[in-house]
């Protein structure tokens with residue numbers, strides 16, 4: 001049976017207007033990315049991981065502090081850590097800041113995170129994983145969700161044993177990225193496992209991994225029974241992929257549209273991270289936006305070498321003058337920023353899942 005991607009579904013009392021969720025990605029999912037995702041059809045967006053370690057040590061390496069606003073909602077904020085009480089405290093802060101969902105990361109395969117007992121390590125430590133979810137669920141009124149991988153080792157099926165226990169501990173939804181932590185991003189996501197998980201729990205499951213097109217999204221929804229698909233890498237520099245998945249609109253964007261979206265992204269990110277930090281942060285996005293045959297390859301090299309974001313903008317407008325007007329339209333639609341809330345928890349520079 002085909003699922004209508006533009007139909008709403010619920011995580012407890014939170015209504016999510018489409019079946020597409022924008023993935024949390026460390027070093028990518030800044031506010032501009034999440035807002036753009038909403039505009040192009042994501043029904044739910046998720047922040048990067050914020051670190052609970054920062055609560056007690058104050059020495060977490062950080063990208064800055066999380067800024068959230070009401071136009072992003074429904075919004076999930078992702079936290080990670082391995083101490084139930086510290087996680088509960090962080091969850092309360094996340095709820096106070098206005099998040100609709102608190103998402104717990106049990107998928108991060110990065111050593112710096114797993115060696116602290118957090119992230120994917122918890123997939124093999126069910127007692128602690130359940131204690132974390134139970135403490136967080138008790139601490140907040142908003143639904144608590146968990147994002148996990150299949151297990152640590154290749155071929156692991158730990159997620160099937162753990163998933164139902166996490167639901168019993170209070171998880172209101174599970175996202176599965178069915179790769180092992182060892183695999184990182186190699187091989188393929190094995191959504192046969194997603195189907196098994198769906199059959200074992202009575203909460204909505206979100207399928208993450210290798211969703212790159214509408215036919216793929218529809219096939220995964222139909223064969224797994226998942227409530228929604230999550231899209232990560234396919235949306236990097238390419239919000240048009242979201243539109244294609246949700247609405248079947250496969251028109252390629254014009255150069256003017258690409259430049260207008262990229263310049264808006266640059267401006268919003270500079271506002272969020274500050275000009276200096278944004279300058280380095282944004283470099284990977286130039287390649288993502290300008291590739292796919294949209295602009296000749298040397299153009300990206302040219303942009304990466306420019307010293308200021310002003311110069312980058314000027315060079316982009318020179319390549320697509322019609323983008324100035326397109327950008328004005330986009331900016332006119334932007335919220336004022338008056339209701340932005342800064343969450344006093346650092347964004348982790350690690351992350352992954």
Ligand SMILES: Cc1cc2nc3c(=O)[nH]c(=O)nc-3n(C[C@H](O)[C@H](O)[C@H](O)COP(=O)(O)O)c2cc1C
Nearest residue numbers: 023024025026177208209210231232233351352353
């Ligand atoms: C650069 C990058 C950073 C990521 N950071 C996170 C993270 O902070 N938390 C998380 O749960 N998953 C993280 N992930 C995993 C994604 O959310 C997603 O599950 C994974 O990329 C598979 O989906 P995809 O094939 O659509 O990219 C990250 C993935 C990438 C590529």
